[in-house]
Amino acid sequence: MVHNATSDRALIVGAGHAAGELAGSLxxxxxxxxxxxxxxxxxxxxxRPPLSKAFLSGEADIxxxxxxxxxxxxxxxIDVRLSMRVVGVDRAGKHVTLADGSRxxxxxxxxxxxxxxxxxxxxxxxxxxxxTNLHYLRTIRDxxxxxxxxxxxxxxxxxxxxxxxxxxxxVARRHGLRVTVLETxxxxxxxxxxxELSLFYExxxxxxxxxxxxxxxxxxxxxxxxxxxxxxxxxxxxxVIPADLVVIGVGLIPNTEVAEQAGLAVxxxxxxxxxxxTADPDIFAIGDCSNHPSSLxxxxxxxxxxxxxxxxxxxxxxxxxxxxxxxAAVPWFWSDQYDLxxxxxxxxxxxxxxxxxxxxxxxxxxxFYLRDAHVVAADAVNRPKEFLLAKRLVADNISISSTxxxxxxxxxxxxxxxxxxx
Numbered sequence: 515m516v517h518n519a520t521s522d523r524a525l526i527v528g529a530g531h532a533a534g535e536l537a538g539s540l541x542x543x544x545x546x547x548x549x550x551x552x553x554x555x556x557x558x559x560x561x562r563p564p565l566s567k568a569f570l571s572g573e574a575d576i577x578x579x580x581x582x583x584x585x586x587x588x589x590x591x592i593d594v595r596l597s598m599r600v601v602g603v604d605r606a607g608k609h610v611t612l613a614d615g616s617r618x619x620x621x622x623x624x625x626x627x628x629x630x631x632x633x634x635x636x637x638x639x640x641x642x643x644x645x646t647n648l649h650y651l652r653t654i655r656d657x658x659x660x661x662x663x664x665x666x667x668x669x670x671x672x673x674x675x676x677x678x679x680x681x682x683x684x685v686a687r688r689h690g691l692r693v694t695v696l697e698t699x700x701x702x703x704x705x706x707x708x709x710e711l712s713l714f715y716e717x718x719x720x721x722x723x724x725x726x727x728x729x730x731x732x733x734x735x736x737x738x739x740x741x742x743x744x745x746x747x748x749x750x751x752x753x754v755i756p757a758d759l760v761v762i763g764v765g766l767i768p769n770t771e772v773a774e775q776a777g778l779a780v781x782x783x784x785x786x787x788x789x790x791x792t793a794d795p796d797i798f799a800i801g802d803c804s805n806h807p808s809s810l811x812x813x814x815x816x817x818x819x820x821x822x823x824x825x826x827x828x829x830x831x832x833x834x835x836x837x838x839x840x841x842a843a844v845p846w847f848w849s850d851q852y853d854l855x856x857x858x859x860x861x862x863x864x865x866x867x868x869x870x871x872x873x874x875x876x877x878x879x880x881x882f883y884l885r886d887a888h889v890v891a892a893d894a895v896n897r898p899k900e901f902l903l904a905k906r907l908v909a910d911n912i913s914i915s916s917t918x919x920x921x922x923x924x925x926x927x928x929x930x931x932x933x934x935x936x
Contacts, residue, residue, distance in 0.1 A: 522547030524834065525610065525618055527600045527772060528626035529553020531561060532801030532823035534581040536624060539831035541590045550593040550618060552600055552610075557654050558584060563820060565657040566681040567850050571688065572661060576654060603776035605794055610772075622834055625784060625799040626827075627769035629818070634673065634762055638735035638744065647743045647759040651678060652766075660761065666690035668758035671747045673732060675702030677849045678763035680715065684851040687722050694725040694755050696747070701728055708862065711881060711893055714874045715851070722852060727753075735760070766818055768803040781805060783816040788841035789833055790826045800826035810844060810911070811861060811890075819847045844909045853877070857901040860891030860908040869920045872897065880904060882920050887913050889920075903927040 524540060526533045529551050537551050537559075553559070561579045568574035587594050600618075602611040609617045631650035633639070639648065649660045660682075664670075670686050672679045675697030686693045695702070701712035702719075719726050727749075736746040736754070747755045770780045778792045779785035783805030790798045790806065801823040805816040825843050832839040846859040854877060865883035872879030880900050883891040889912055892904035904927070906912075912931070914920060919930050 522621045523619060524549045524622045524624065525620035526551040526624045526626055527610065528628055528801070528803075529555060529557075529559050529594065529596065530626060530628045530801060530823070531559060531581065531820055532628075532827045533624075533626040534559025535824050535827035536626065536800065536831055537587070537592045537594075538582065538590065539828050540834060541592065543831050543835035543837060545831070545835050547621070548593070549591070550595065552595045552598050552612070552618065554597065554599045555653060555655075556597045558582065558587070558594060558596070560654065561820070562652070563848075565654065566651055566678050567685065569654075570651075570657050570661050570664070570682065571685045579654075600772055601775075603772055603797075605776055605797070608796070621796065623797045624830060625773055625797065625803060626801050626823075627772060627799075627803045629766040629768045629802045631762065632765040632767050634732065634764060636732050636734060638737060639673075639732075639760075639762060645737070645742060645744055647757070649759065649761045651682065651761060651763065660759070663759045664689045664691060665758075668692070669756050670694070670759050670761065671696065671755050671757040672761045672763065673747070674763035674765075675699070675726070675728065676705070676763055676765070677703070677847075679761070680719065680851055681849060682761050682763065683719060683724050684722070687724060692725075693723070694727065695719065696730045696732065696749065696755075697726070697728045698731050699728065702726070706858070706862070707893055708865075708868045708881060708883065710868060710870070710874075714895075718852065718854065718877075766802065768805075768816065770803060773799065773803075781814070785814075789838070790830050791833075798830050800830055808845075810909075815845070815861070817845050819845065821846050844905055846905060854895055855898070857894045857898065858891070859894075859901065859905045860889075862891035862893075865890055867917070869917045871900070871921055871923060882907075884914065884917070887915070889914060900927055903931065906931055 533551050559581045564574050564579045599613040600610045601613050609619045631652050669692045672695045683693050703712050731750040733748045733750050735744045738745050744757050744760050768783045773784040774780050784799035786799050786804050786806050790800050802818045805814050808815045829839050849856040862883040865885050867884040869882045878896040880894040880897045882889050889907040894901035
């Protein structure tokens with residue numbers, strides 16, 4: 515049982531989705547001590563997924579993507595301090611040091627430091643902010659800068675064919691921009707989906723007018739005479755692509771510097787157990803920055819997803835309130851592109867068979883990834899009800915005796931769940 519005296523002080527480093535969820539869950543769970551959240555951005559905790567979708571397109575404003583209002587935090591006695599950066603942790607003295615030299619005491623420290631965009635090691639692309647039309651999308655400020663440049667007829671070059679790049683491409687095409695997507699690998703979404711899914715999304719984007727080029731590497735960029743904007747992107751194959759703006763989306767680097775300074779284990783994220791605890795029993799790490807064990811996959815994983823951030827936040831809150839929750843959960847994600855809602859459950863790496871239910875040409879289907887007759891993951895496009903059932907198939911480690919049971923749309927998936935024995 516975790517001690518929760520009224521004098522206990524929970525200090526949350528970071529003010530993203532995981533941090534906001536944790537602060538609220540602590541109070542809802544009966545945590546009576548002080549709660550302080552320290553964040554580098556000037557904004558209250560907000561949802562990041564809309565930054566490449568509704569917020570970027572102008573359909574949602576800052577208030578619409580905020581998790582809670584300032585008044586809600588004040589009412590819950592949650593001290594939110596923005597535009598402040600933690601630079602060090604003194605584990606023996608149980609305090610953190612801020613960039614301005616001040617200190618904050620803690621009894622329980624939760625690192626929710628998130629991550630930052632991976633910067634391309636290419637001349638001209640190494641200094642985000644130095645060029646007015648170069649964008650690495652991660653924050654509200656990034657999205658605000660970018661959306662003011664989404665002008666009809668402008669040429670947009672996107673480097674990276676992952677979720678962020680393709681979501682931005684879809685928004686830009688709706689705004690009438692000429693869009694070119696450059697992906698180094700032979701196909702888009704190569705790290706997260708099967709070749710069949712990659713081909714489907716490539717055809718969707720090309721059908722929407724996107725100039726999508728796979729197997730293409732960037733050599734450098736051309737800068738205008740004022741040295742403050744990119745005018746073109748040069749590729750290794752000799753192609754030169756004019757650009758009014760450039761977006762880079764090539765992955766995320768977890769922010770682990772504070773944990774490393776504190777002497778905590780770091781390995782592709784801050785190493786934690788199934789309850790998000792580090793080796794120090796008074797320090798936790800949650801969200802994009804944490805690396806935790808997965809009993810489902812038998813290995814450690816780091817997940818960049820809202821559901822994982824929320825789950826880890828609630829797990830820590832429950833533990834600190836003396837009401838531990840079972841930690842087991844199935845990873846899931848989503849992506850909105852054009853009229854397509856892609857929902858993903860599980861991790862597909864290492865699958866040995868793909869079974870598709872529905873037709874790609876109908877833009878509504880679900881692809882099941884199997885390994886040794888077990889469903890380890892599924893990608894659902896415009897099939898929300900079946901996606902919920904797929905989550906159970908993955909979570910329960912269902913063994914499939916015949917793939918026809920998955921493929922045959924005359925057989926409801928819920929019947930499969932009832933009739934299949936683990």
